[in-house]
Amino acid sequence: MPIAPHNRRASRAAVAVLGAAGLLALGAAPAAYGDEPAxxxxxxxxxxxxxxxxxxxxxxxxxxxxxxxxxxxxxxxxxxxxxxxxxxxxxxxxxxxxxxxxxxxxxxxxxxxxxxxxxxxxxxxxxxxxxxxxxxxxxxxxxxxxxxxxxxxxxxxxxxxxxxxxxxxxxxxxxxxxxxxxxxxxxxxxxxVNTADYQVTGAALKGSVGDTVTMKATFTNAGPAWVQPRQGDKSVQVIITPPAGTSVVKRGQFCRAEGRTYFCGMRSLYEGSGETYTFELKIDKRVSGAKGSVALSTEARPFDPDKDNDKADITLDVTGGESAGPTDSPTPGSDSSAGGSSSTGGNETTPNGGYLAETGSSTLPLTGAAAAAVITGAATLLIVRRRRNQGAS
CATH class of the missing domain: 2.60.40 (Immunoglobulin-like)
Incomplete structure (x- = not known):
């Protein structure tokens, strides 16, 4: 909240004078000085x-x-x-x-x-x-x-x-x-009595498997009002979920990761101000129908009645590479700026009412060749044990 203006140069000078001669001044002050009415x-x-x-x-x-x-x-x-x-x-x-x-x-x-x-x-x-x-x-x-x-x-x-x-x-x-x-x-x-229109925009990405592409999502306060949060108000966040089949090489500024979802803040809520979140995404594989999103968090904003521009798509057109199918789990992204990757299973919600995309389980079932290897190994161990028993008898 606003405070009374002050001359900080004068304040620093006053502190320096008191620091040099404070004890002398206090000792010389008349005893009745503090008793004078004001x-x-x-x-x-x-x-x-x-x-x-x-x-x-x-x-x-x-x-x-x-x-x-x-x-x-x-x-x-x-x-x-x-x-x-x-x-x-x-x-x-x-x-x-x-x-x-x-x-x-x-x-x-x-x-x-x-x-x-x-x-x-x-x-x-x-x-x-x-x-x-x-x-x-x-x-x-x-x-x-x-x-x-x-x-x-x-x-x-x-x-x-x-x-x-x-x-x-x-x-x-x-x-x-x-x-x-x-x-x-x-x-x-x-x-x-006024409104402030918060808006987000997504992106249309295109590339081949193995490419690293730049994704830019934006937040804008289109006004006409600026917004000064009051005590107790929850901060608005921009929630960015990259498309499946990609991994994050570099995250946008003011963004933190929770699994494959990123929660981003902004420097200003002045009218006409905005923020651009620039991500570097590596296309790991082709996933049919892969689509990410940019959305505003869900805290109440009665001053912003237009909800149609609170969410936007991030589309990805991948050329080349075999399609993994629309039901495949997205590949957990390795975010070099975050020092590694993280993933969580299933759909989750964050404490502030945001939402996390489905990222798949970190525990995978044994299938195909892996299961065959386990069975073969068990059979070999059984034969060795039988030969040892026959030799002992």
């Missing part, structure tokens, strides 16, 4: 929003209060919104910064507004004109955070140069009693 600012009025529509706007009904016994000489109210939201008209007593994603934090916009006025204890204030937020076309699972403090928040090193607002400056005015908050920071979800 303002205790809280923010309220912010509630979760559900059902907002792309292209619409809404106001932020923020309240500020001082729970301490001393006045605050100046107050800063900071707003943070994820990339599906934006600020409409920003007052000139505020600055805005666009912050790129880092450390698992999503891309976001920050607006920090300074109110150069005294905030008295026990009084609830609100901006005379509320900050307005616009819902963008890509909005879906958004987040809003509001924070109040008596010092200016630092500028984030990963953000753009802050820009001062151009709308008329606003000030705090006394609001209704009883609407004060209880904490200095509030984070709430903002959910838009």
């Amino acid at each position: 303002p205790e600012l809280v923010v309220g009025g912010i509630k979760a929003l559900d059902g907002v529509k792309p292209g619409s706007s809404f106001d932020l009904p923020v309240t500020v209060a001082n729970k301490s016994t001393v006045a605050a000489e100046k107050v800063w109210v900071s707003y943070y919104v994820t990339r599906g939201l934006d600020f409409a008209e920003v007052p000139s007593n505020c600055w805005v910064q666009h912050v790129r994603p880092y450390d698992e934090m999503p891309e976001r916009w920050t607006a920090a507004c300074g109110f150069d006025q005294v905030v008295e204890p026990g009084v609830v204030y609100t901006p005379e004109k509320l900050l307005r937020v616009t819902t963008l076309d890509r909005a879906l699972n958004e987040e809003l955070r509001v924070r109040v403090a008596d010092v200016e928040p630092g500028v984030d090193d990963n953000g753009t140069t802050p820009v001062t607002g151009t709308a008329p400056a606003v000030k705090l005015v006394e609001g209704q009693a009883g609407s004060a908050g209880t904490t200095g920071v509030v984070t709430v979800p903002v959910t838009a």
